[in-house]
Amino acid sequence: MRIAVCVKQVPDxxxxxxxxxxxxxxxxxxxxxxxxxxxxxxxxxxxEAALRVRETLAGQEVEITVLxxxxxxxxxxxxxxxxxxxxxxxxxxxxxxxxxxxVATVKVLAAAIRHTxxxxxxxxxxxxxxxxxxxxxxxxxxxxxLPCVTLARSVQVQDSSVTVERVIVDGHxxxxxQLPALITFSNELGEPRYPNLxxxxxxxxxxxxxxxxxxLEITASDLEPALKLTRLFVPESGQxxxxxxxxxxxxxxxxxxxxLREAKLI
Amino acid sequence: xxxxxxxxxLNDGAPSPVTGQLIAAxxxxxxxxxxxxxxxxxDLSFGDAALGALPVDDxxxxxxxxxxDGDAGVFDAPVAALAALCREIDPxxxxxxxxxxxxxxxxxxxxxLGAAVAQDCVDLAVNPETGxxxxxxxxxxxxxxxxxxxxxxxxxxxxxxxxxxxxxxTDGGSARVQKFDxxxxxxxxxxxxxxxxxxxxxxxxxEDAEVVVSGGRGLGGPEPFQQLEELASLLxxxxxxxxxxxxxxxxxxxFQVGLTGKSISPRLYITVxxxxxxxxxxxxxxxxxxxxxxxxxxxxxxxxxxxxxxGDWQKILPAFIATVRxx
Ligand SMILES: Cc1cc2nc3c(=O)[nH]c(=O)nc-3n(C[C@H](O)[C@H](O)[C@H](O)COP(=O)(O)OP(=O)(O)OC[C@H]3O[C@@H](n4cnc5c(N)ncnc54)[C@H](O)[C@@H]3O)c2cc1C
Ligand SMILES: Nc1ncnc2c1ncn2[C@@H]1O[C@H](COP(=O)(O)O)[C@@H](O)[C@H]1O
Numbered sequence: 001m002r003i004a005v006c007v008k009q010v011p012d013x014x015x016x017x018x019x020x021x022x023x024x025x026x027x028x029x030x031x032x033x034x035x036x037x038x039x040x041x042x043x044x045x046x047x048e049a050a051l052r053v054r055e056t057l058a059g060q061e062v063e064i065t066v067l068x069x070x071x072x073x074x075x076x077x078x079x080x081x082x083x084x085x086x087x088x089x090x091x092x093x094x095x096x097x098x099x100x101x102x103v104a105t106v107k108v109l110a111a112a113i114r115h116t117x118x119x120x121x122x123x124x125x126x127x128x129x130x131x132x133x134x135x136x137x138x139x140x141x142x143x144x145x146l147p148c149v150t151l152a153r154s155v156q157v158q159d160s161s162v163t164v165e166r167v168i169v170d171g172h173x174x175x176x177x178q179l180p181a182l183i184t185f186s187n188e189l190g191e192p193r194y195p196n197l198x199x200x201x202x203x204x205x206x207x208x209x210x211x212x213x214x215x216l217e218i219t220a221s222d223l224e225p226a227l228k229l230t231r232l233f234v235p236e237s238g239q240x241x242x243x244x245x246x247x248x249x250x251x252x253x254x255x256x257x258x259x260l261r262e263a264k265l266i
Numbered sequence: 267x268x269x270x271x272x273x274x275x276l277n278d279g280a281p282s283p284v285t286g287q288l289i290a291a292x293x294x295x296x297x298x299x300x301x302x303x304x305x306x307x308x309d310l311s312f313g314d315a316a317l318g319a320l321p322v323d324d325x326x327x328x329x330x331x332x333x334x335d336g337d338a339g340v341f342d343a344p345v346a347a348l349a350a351l352c353r354e355i356d357p358x359x360x361x362x363x364x365x366x367x368x369x370x371x372x373x374x375x376x377x378x379l380g381a382a383v384a385q386d387c388v389d390l391a392v393n394p395e396t397g398x399x400x401x402x403x404x405x406x407x408x409x410x411x412x413x414x415x416x417x418x419x420x421x422x423x424x425x426x427x428x429x430x431x432x433x434x435x436t437d438g439g440s441a442r443v444q445k446f447d448x449x450x451x452x453x454x455x456x457x458x459x460x461x462x463x464x465x466x467x468x469x470x471x472x473e474d475a476e477v478v479v480s481g482g483r484g485l486g487g488p489e490p491f492q493q494l495e496e497l498a499s500l501l502x503x504x505x506x507x508x509x510x511x512x513x514x515x516x517x518x519x520x521f522q523v524g525l526t527g528k529s530i531s532p533r534l535y536i537t538v539x540x541x542x543x544x545x546x547x548x549x550x551x552x553x554x555x556x557x558x559x560x561x562x563x564x565x566x567x568x569x570x571x572x573x574x575x576x577g578d579w580q581k582i583l584p585a586f587i588a589t590v591r592x593x
Contacts, residue, residue: 013407017544017566020409029406102373102383129545131405131412132525133385135373142377147342147456150370163460166339168366169528170520171464173339177457186526187509188519226382226420230400231413241558241574249577253585256557256575261593263573265534265555266477266501 042125082203083195106139269300286433321439338459408548477503484539542567
């Protein structure tokens with residue numbers, strides 16, 4: 001069994017709002033100095049799902065290939081899936097891949113998957129925390145003509161199918177899809193495992209494989225955005241907070257109740 | 267001019283609130299363009315009168331057993347059926363609500379048509395200079411807003427955030443209602459629904475509640491949520507949680523408020539031990555009065571809150587609840 005996991009390097013989404021800065025002229029987010037990027041959180045959920053599949057199929061050979069499209073990769077960051085236990089890391093790295101829209105990302109990623117495949121399962125995160133598009137996996141499913149199940153919280157593999165629990169409002173659906181298939185994962189799957197020392201050592205010995213746009217027969221015109229970013233700004237809340245104080249915390253709690261009552265909110 | 271196609275959704279046989287919001291969005295961006303709505307279902311024979319009264323130009327009914335309930339969570343059939351309709355009527359713009367259905371169907375429809383797609387839009391307007399459609403959407407977990415302009419070369423698919431527009435649906439329209447045959451385009455299913463488990467909760471639904479009391483990582487464990495339950499029931503409200511509290515297993519994920527959880531719009535939103543990360547605030551941006559209890563006076567939640575108490579919830583909350591009870 002061969003599993004592909006698509007991961008994206010993104011600015012750390014836990015950057016406190018006070019440090020979150022935008023260069024409005026460059027239409028780009030400026031990461032605070034010294035804060036490294038991360039592998040998109042939901043993509044680590046997908047890596048975790050792939051590792052669980054491998055564990056439940058003990059005795060069968062399962063190869064997990066991690067693929068990423070972008071540029072400016074920080075190797076310590078991108079190797080995290082390898083240190084968790086993935087087998088291969090394939091990077092399509094080119095300066096022209098810095099700010100792709102979903103359509104262009106799908107073109108490159110689908111070509112990379114075809115080039116490194118075939119795969120029985122393509123796994124993705126539900127959305128990337130930079131542009132929050134939740135679009136690339138659905139586009140990939142179309143480009144690769146795969147059945148597609150979104151928002152998985154668990155996956156089980158049978159001979160020629162997968163059974164996926166899909167999160168819906170106030171519950172879940174159980175969906176069975178034929179293989180090959182594409183699945184997107186959500187944090188309901190559970191925390192991705194921490195790499196152990198052995199995993200970190202194994203990852204440090206591995207060299208990422210790189211693919212060029214030439215290898216994939218992608219030209220500059222394939223990367224033209226269908227959607228053009230024209231403005232990026234931080235919305236102002238304009239809210240003034242009225243701080244309620246008291247003699248001590250309990251007193252402040254009482255005063256808060258009184259104040260909310262005065263304001264007719266309770 | 268081919269105009270706008272809205273992908274409608276039905277609730278108990280009537281157009282859903284989101285469908286009305288999409289009609290409002292279409293009218294706002296394109297005051298003079300023809301608007302059509304497509305409805306999908308197993309049997310829409312009730313629809314001529316009910317749906318024909320929508321204030322739009324055309325209503326298309328797409329019927330097939332697999333078009334009920336989003337093809338039972340598989341969504342292949344709606345994508346195929348809508349793609350066939352788009353090829354037939356060639357709309358300039360397709361509007362879909364970013365519901366569970368729309369989020370799964372919209373992007374696939376766009377890619378099947380070779381169209382451009384924009385997710386989760388909260389505003390749309392045609393640029394008077396270029397004549398092109400510009401959309402505004404939250405990005406970076408709600409930390410920033412972005413405006414994108416379509417190139418205009420192909421069909422454009424726009425997913426609209428539920429609640430971003432106020433529905434302007436009035437009855438008394440007289441749309442042309444017609445069936446659109448989808449039999450030949452729906453292929454063999456490659457996936458199927460095996461089971462559906464819903465865990466409905468007693469009391470007020472989080473999404474509908476006028477008062478919501480949410481707890482975060484600062485609560486330190488599952489037990490304090492009982493105090494939040496108590497407060498919520500005193501205020502006839504519902505309990506919510508941050509993702510950190512859900513990921514820790516203190517609350518089920520169905521309580522999660524935020525970008526990837528539920529969107530709420532209460533009159534009063536009380537947060538306890540929540541820092542106010544942009545991804546959390548994305549789910550409560552239409553809450554009217556936010557109250558924050560947090561020991562860190564610098565926490566972002568105080569930038570969004572109307573009332574705040576800086577201190578330890580373990581001392582503040584019991585006194586607050588007792589006073590609420592006595593008032
Ligand atoms: C793509 C993406 C999607 C996300 N979606 C969501 C989402 O839908 N919903 C969501 O909530 N999050 C979401 N997150 C996570 C989000 O970024 C934050 O990590 C999360 O909201 C933090 O939860 P918290 O405020 O409970 O925890 P923290 O940020 O750890 O805050 C805990 C707060 O409790 C306070 N505190 C601690 N002890 C006490 C005490 N004794 N008394 C009073 N206050 C105390 C602290 O001062 C602190 O401010 C998402 C993240 C990503 C990357
Ligand atoms: N540049 C990329 N390289 C690899 N995978 C990606 C890339 N962009 C998106 N993905 C995958 O698609 C998912 C959703 O991304 P998006 O549609 O951008 O929100 C991510 O969680 C990844 O699994």
